[in-house]
Amino acid sequence: MQAMTKRKAPSDKLAALSACMTRIANDRDKSAFAELFDHYAPQIRAYSLARDPGADLVADDLVQEVMTRVWLKASKYNSNLANLNTWIFTLARNCRIDYLRRNSRYVTEIDPTDIFNDMEDEGPGPFQMAQQGRAEESIRAGLEELPREQAEILTKVYLEGKSHQQTSEELKLPLGTVKSRVRLALKKLEVLVVR
DSSP: OOOOOOOOOHHHHHHHHHHHHHHHHHHOOHHHHHHHHHHHHHHHHHHHHHHSTTOHHHHHHHHHHHHHHHHHHGGGOOTTTSOHHHHHHHHHHHHHHHHHHHHHTOOOOOOHHHHHHHOOOOOOOHHHHHHHHHHHHHHHHHHHHSOHHHHHHHIIIIISOOOHHHHHHHHTOOHHHHHHHHHHHHHHHHHHHOO
């Protein structure tokens, strides 16, 4: 009879990832960064694909940008202020907003119909669809457990891609209230991100 391997609890996994972050910040440990990259890269990629299905290139660029920022800003991470998942996915959100702002100003003379006529279907594969579906289910379940005000703000900020300022104006709430609700909601949801 084969011995069953015990799966790490979410808090154990998060503790191991936090230890990697400490090794990156203090020692610039590349093996710790590789472990962090292996864990977060698929999640960041799924986060991008969940927002813009079929945007494989954007997803890969986002992963690269986020993980580069993790490496460069590792010494600025403070576990007393934010959970590692919260910190990394806030970086991912900010990188995505920066990416969209940078690329929305670009104008081209290329006729998109020529490009799309020559393209093959590059839609997400079954693995990506399953991963995206699982992430969406997890997020929806988490949002249902939050107070209505927090769920509404997280939906606007993370699912609709609106800035805190835009959310504040749309909901007619002070900016500080929006930021506080986002922070509180993310703390409640942090267990859902760790797998």
